[in-house]
Amino acid sequence: MTRYLRLFAAFARFGLAGEMAFRVNFLVKLLVEILWLGILLVFYWKLFEFTPNIAGWNRSEYFFFVGCHYALAGVVETFFLTNCTEFAELVRTGDLDGYLLKPIDEQFLVSCRWIDWSTLPNIVQGVGIMAVALTLIPWTFDPVNFALFLLLFACGCALAYSFLLILSSTAVWLVRNQNLMEMWWLFTTLMRYPRAIYRGRWASPFGFFFTFLVPVLIVVNVPAETMVKSLDLGFIVWTIVASLAMLVLSRRFFRRALQSYRSASS
Amino acid sequence: MSGETSSYAEMARTISPVRTLRKYLNIFRVSLIERMTYRGDFLIGTILRFFPVITTVLLWKAVFAGNEHRSIAGFNEQRMIAYLLLIHISRMFSSMPGLSGAIARDIRDGNLKKYLLQPLDMIGYLLSYRAAHKVAYITTSAGPYAALFLFCSGYFVGLWPDAATLAAYLASLILAFLIGFFFETCMGMAGFWILEVSSLLWVVNTVNYFVSGQMFPLDLLGHPWDVLLKWLPFQYMAYFPAVVFLREIEGPKLVEGLLMELAWAVVLIAFSRMLFARGLRRYSAYGG
Structure with a gap:
């Protein structure tokens, strides 16, 4: 375990050194992230000029949700997204061979090799939005509630990571997966909004499917609801169970993909 | 020897507009075939592309459910959702993924030579290439999009335009393709002056998403922003x-x-031509 932690620290240092070699690029990436956040906030702010609440979330609660999503997406982007999208490239070029020969767990190596430092501030910004939203909500600190939130946030990250790993593993079969980053972005639009918007004749079954069969809707919803709305024990248990199950499932899927891997080039 | 010279002269004479057209049509054909090679990847991408559509529609339905006037900046729920669906059609024509990046890369790596050494205009080549990709994209996604619009046809009841409006719409889309293409080309040409344009592109694309009205109709922004943004391309x-x-x-x-x-x-178009001409004067064709 310490070996993995040491390696992870080494990867982190290496990543930071890499980013610092292109400082202007790094700064622009930061700027884009801030710009994007600004656009999102303007967008939601505008929406609330026309309605007092969206699917039962008032402005402050909704901004907490936005912050929660932003922080969670930030965690995934910082630690896993670049790695998983690069997996497709490793498969295509055959460079994965070198990774498989290393005396270390392949999943760890493939998914933790690079830390994208430029998206790290997203986590801070997300936390900042959540903090501001909480001061506007009239919210009182409750240690149990807070601990539950942290646990569910971790579960959300685990769920998102599992989906990402499964999605990138498909690269072994569909060799050209070059728009994986875009596919991930498209897929994660499902976790971007409150679960309660999936209402109506066709939207309810859609929401049900992505809550219980492919549990992506609960990723941000359950932690955010637990913190600023009511505790729903059933959903809390489901989120914990689903995240554990998905971690196991995604690992199996990844290993299955590696078995099908046929090295490219010579 | 003299016979050979005269045949060259003859060849030069036969380079007629028809031949030029045929050249670019062939580029179009080859690009179309290339595009169709990766159907599997393409199909999954198309399916996933509906997710944001679904979530945006549902989000706006939720917004309208809480709006007491049932109207936002002159858009009722039906028109708003129709607008957001139509944005996808606009973007089908105007989005040019990877174009500027590819131009800038060719400049940086010195690969631009391949255009300069051939009797081929680079911008013309890229335009044919993109047009082919657009045709492939539009025809392959026509099915899924038709299904989507059929599914959402309720939002279009009474909104279906007459022939004249439809003609104007088509014209606006074709011009949207040209504006999208030449805007991206101009961005790519920036590569003559700055080595790494990818960061510039992120900024521009992020801003563009907002100011082109992809998030919501520009009218929602209110005075003076809407007027200002309507002056821009x-x-x-x-x-x-x-x-x-x-x-x-x-x-x-x-x-x-x-x-x-x-x-x-x-x-x-003029600006991209000018940047290209000026850029070439600076260009030094690095690399082998």
Whole structure:
């Protein structure tokens, strides 16, 4: 375990050194992230000029949700997204061979090799939005509630990571997966909004499917609801169970993909 | 020897407009075949592309459910959702993924030579190439999009435009393609002056997403932002075609809008040409 932690620290240092070699690029990436956040906030702010609440979330609660999503997406982007999208490239070029020969767990190596430092501030910004939203909500600190939130946030990250790993593993079969980053972005639009918007004749079954069969809707919803709305024990248990199950499932899927891997080039 | 010379002279004479056209048509054909090679990847991408559509529609339905006037900046729920669906059609024509990046990369790596050494205009080549990809994209996604619009046909009841509006809509879309293409080309040409354009592109694309009206109709922003943004070329890549379809803009306003769009297309074409010509003077063809 310490070996993995040491390696992870080494990867982190290496990543930071890499980013610092292109400082202007790094700064622009930061700027884009801030710009994007600004656009999102303007967008939601505008929406609330026309309605007092969206699917039962008032402005402050909704901004907490936005912050929660932003922080969670930030965690995934910082630690896993670049790695998983690069997996497709490793498969295509055959460079994965070198990774498989290393005396270390392949999943760890493939998914933790690079830390994208430029998206790290997203986590801070997300936390900042959540903090501001909480001061506007009239919210009182409750240690149990807070601990539950942290646990569910971790579960959300685990769920998102599992989906990402499964999605990138498909690269072994569909060799050209070059728009994986875009596919991930498209897929994660499902976790971007409150679960309660999936209402109506066709939207309810859609929401049900992505809550219980492919549990992506609960990723941000359950932690955010637990913190600023009511505790729903059933959903809390489901989120914990689903995240554990998905971690196991995604690992199996990844290993299955590696078995099908046929090295490219010579 | 002399016979050979005369055959060259003959060849030079036969390079007629028809041959030029045939050259670019062949580029079009080859690009189309290339595009169709990766159908599996393409199909999954198309399916996933519906997710944001579904979530946006549902989000706006939730917004309207809480709005007491049932109208936002002159858009009722039906028109708003129709607008957001039509944005996808606009973007089908105007989005040019990877174009600027590819141009800048060719400049940086010195690969630009391959265009300069051939009797081929680079911008013309890229235009044929993109047009082919657009045709492939539009025809392969026509099915899924038809299904989507059929599914959402409730939002279009009474909104289906007459023939004249439809013609104007089509014109606005074709111009949207040209504006999208030449805007991206100009961005790529920046590569002559700055080595790494990818960061510039992120900024521009992020801003463009907002100012072209992809998030919501520009009218929502209120005075003076909406007026300002309607003077810029970005709106033609998303907002303008959609409101033409919805007949938000009619009569003289429509003609004026289309002329403005045409003017922007011409400006961008001229600007990209100028940047290319100036850039080539600086260009030193690095690399092997």
